[in-house]
Amino acid sequence: MSVKHGLLALLERGSRYGYQLRAEFEQATGGTWPLNIGQVYTTLARLERDGLVHALPESDGGQRPYEITDDGRVELTLWFATPISPADRPRDELAIKLALALTTPGVDVRAVVQTQRTATMRLLQEYTRLKGGAERPGDLAWRLVLDAMIFRAEAEVRWLDHCESSLARYAHIHPIPAAGGVSDDLAPAETTRETTKR
Amino acid sequence: MSVLELREVYRTHGKGETAVHALRGVTLAVAPGEFVAVMGPSGSGKSTLLNLAGGLDAPTRGEVVVEGSVLGGLNRKQLAAVRRRRVGYVFQDLNLLPSLTAAENVALPLELDGMSLRKTRRHAIAALEEVGLADLALRFPDEMSGGQQQRVAIARALVGDRRLVLADEPTGALDSQTGEAVLKLLRARVDAGAAGVLVTHEARHAAWADRVVFLRDGEIVDTSGPLVQPEELLHNVPGVRA
Numbered sequence: 001m002s003v004k005h006g007l008l009a010l011l012e013r014g015s016r017y018g019y020q021l022r023a024e025f026e027q028a029t030g031g032t033w034p035l036n037i038g039q040v041y042t043t044l045a046r047l048e049r050d051g052l053v054h055a056l057p058e059s060d061g062g063q064r065p066y067e068i069t070d071d072g073r074v075e076l077t078l079w080f081a082t083p084i085s086p087a088d089r090p091r092d093e094l095a096i097k098l099a100l101a102l103t104t105p106g107v108d109v110r111a112v113v114q115t116q117r118t119a120t121m122r123l124l125q126e127y128t129r130l131k132g133g134a135e136r137p138g139d140l141a142w143r144l145v146l147d148a149m150i151f152r153a154e155a156e157v158r159w160l161d162h163c164e165s166s167l168a169r170y171a172h173i174h175p176i177p178a179a180g181g182v183s184d185d186l187a188p189a190e191t192t193r194e195t196t197k198r
Numbered sequence: 199m200s201v202l203e204l205r206e207v208y209r210t211h212g213k214g215e216t217a218v219h220a221l222r223g224v225t226l227a228v229a230p231g232e233f234v235a236v237m238g239p240s241g242s243g244k245s246t247l248l249n250l251a252g253g254l255d256a257p258t259r260g261e262v263v264v265e266g267s268v269l270g271g272l273n274r275k276q277l278a279a280v281r282r283r284r285v286g287y288v289f290q291d292l293n294l295l296p297s298l299t300a301a302e303n304v305a306l307p308l309e310l311d312g313m314s315l316r317k318t319r320r321h322a323i324a325a326l327e328e329v330g331l332a333d334l335a336l337r338f339p340d341e342m343s344g345g346q347q348q349r350v351a352i353a354r355a356l357v358g359d360r361r362l363v364l365a366d367e368p369t370g371a372l373d374s375q376t377g378e379a380v381l382k383l384l385r386a387r388v389d390a391g392a393a394g395v396l397v398t399h400e401a402r403h404a405a406w407a408d409r410v411v412f413l414r415d416g417e418i419v420d421t422s423g424p425l426v427q428p429e430e431l432l433h434n435v436p437g438v439r440a
Binding site: 117120 | 237239382385399400401402404405406407408410412419420421422423
């Protein structure tokens with residue numbers, strides 16, 4: 001996700017200036033994605049260059065509000081209509097790490113899996129604790145953002161479970177230590193191929 | 199003092215070459231107000247651990263202590279009393295009796311314990327209130343949804359003054375919202391001072407616990423906890439550039 005589309009979505013509600021956009025962006029993402037004001041202005045400048053927003057006259061207080069253009073609305077509609085590509089997920093690095101662990105002699109792959117699982121589990125506990133707190137009526141957007149992180153962390157734990165059982169099965173069929181090589185049916189190897197294609 | 203303590207617990211099924219070592223030297227303490235989740239692949243010993251904790255099975259070696267009583271040192275009658283009064287069980291298989299109403303199902307453990315009918319009824323209604331089902335007290339299990347039935351099962355596990363709550367995959371086939379409601383109930387009971395142990399293979403559910411214990415081949419291989427502080431958390435969130 002880009003800040004660009006986030007700002008376009010906020011401007012669709014009406015014209016806003018930089019500090020307002022920053023505050024509303026953080027509110028919409030439950031504070032999980034803090035922006036600095038420099039990022040907001042750089043993004044606005046790029047949006048203006050591309051004709052997706054345009055700047056209005058400065059207010060008395062010296063604030064320059066921006067409004068969305070028709071091209072900007074088209075871009076926004078397209079964004080909402082297009083599924084997010086799974087590129088750039090943090091799990092990719094983990095997949096590569098596991099694939100490398102598998103092929104590097106002397107690495108205890110099960111320990112690598114377990115270390116990651118414990119860390120991800122702890123993160124999942126934290127998200128859940130945040131979520132378990134006060135439920136205020138206006139909190140739905142924030143809770144959904146939190147749920148997204150919860151489900152993603154859960155997926156990672158499940159994938160790690162899968163890696164562990166694949167490792168156990170592999171060790172059973174090929175009773176060689178972990179340094180033996182990469183089997184085709186192992187998830188890390190497959191993900192690596194995809195990742196290197198990019 | 200811990201509500202539940204497992205001290206170097208072993209559980210072996212069978213003998214000699216065919217022996218299965220379900221648990222191998224597990225030590226675990228659960229304090230009042232603490233919720234512990236146990237995770238691990240099938241066959242890792244999760245359910246064995248829970249059965250031992252609830253006095254439904256006995257260790258081959260080591261001790262299981264519930265509120266100061268070493269279960270191995272109790273006679274059958276005393277053990278049954280601990281199971282009825284101190285421990286609440288929530289299983290995937292609800293075990294609600296179809297010919298009894300929700301209130302009667304919940305009151306059953308107390309009734310078996312010899313409590314007067316009027317008292318058991320009062321406790322049962324209180325327990326149903328706690329799970330938000332007081333108005334369905336007179337319904338039979340087949341007149342309720344799956345989620346409601348599970349809440350009745352939880353009320354039965356919590357009725358009276360049980361300080362140890364044991365749950366084995368309590369969310370079973372429930373959808374994510376209903377499953378979450380079940381976890382919230384367990385969490386609330388633990389926050390009110392009980393000790394809770396949850397066995398699950400769902401990370402999202404285990405995440406409601408204060409501590410997550412990973413079992414593999416009958417041994418604890420790792421524990422997630424204690425929890426980090428919220429300030430550190432922001433640095434861990436993917437996508438955050440703090």
